[in-house]
C-alpha cells in the first residue's frame with residue numbers, strides 16, 4: 476500500500492505508465508484493513524467493525540483515517556498494519572483496485 480515517499484518514476488514517449496503507488500490515488504487505502512497484529516497503529520486510527528474486529532478507521536470519504544489527504548501518503552508508514560505491508564504494489568489485488576477506481580486506462 477501507499478508509500479512513505481512518492482518519487483516520480485522515469486517516463487519517456489514510448490514508456491507505458493508503470494503501476495506504482497507514485498501515480499495512484501491510494502486506491503487500496505479504501506479497503507477494510509483488519510488489524511491482525513500489533514504494529515503500533517495509534518488508537519485514534521482504530522475502529523471496530525460490525526463483527527467486533529479491530530480495523531483501520533475510515534473517514535466519510537471512504538479512505539483510511541491514516542491517509543494524508545493532501546499527499547496521499549500513509550501518515551503511519553512505519554507503523555502500518557501487517558496487511559498493508561503485505562499488499563503488493565502491482566499485484567493482482569492492486570490492479571483490481573486501480574481498475575475499479577479508474578486508475579487504469
Ligand code: SF4
Pocket residue numbers: 476477478494495496497499500501502503504562563564565569570572573
Ligand atoms: S492500489 Fe496498488 S498502486 Fe495504488 S496505492 Fe495501493 S498498492 Fe499502490
Ligand code: SF4
Pocket residue numbers: 476477503504505508531539540541542543548549550551552555556559
Ligand atoms: S494504514 Fe496507511 S497504508 Fe494502510 S490503509 Fe491506512 S493509509 Fe493506507
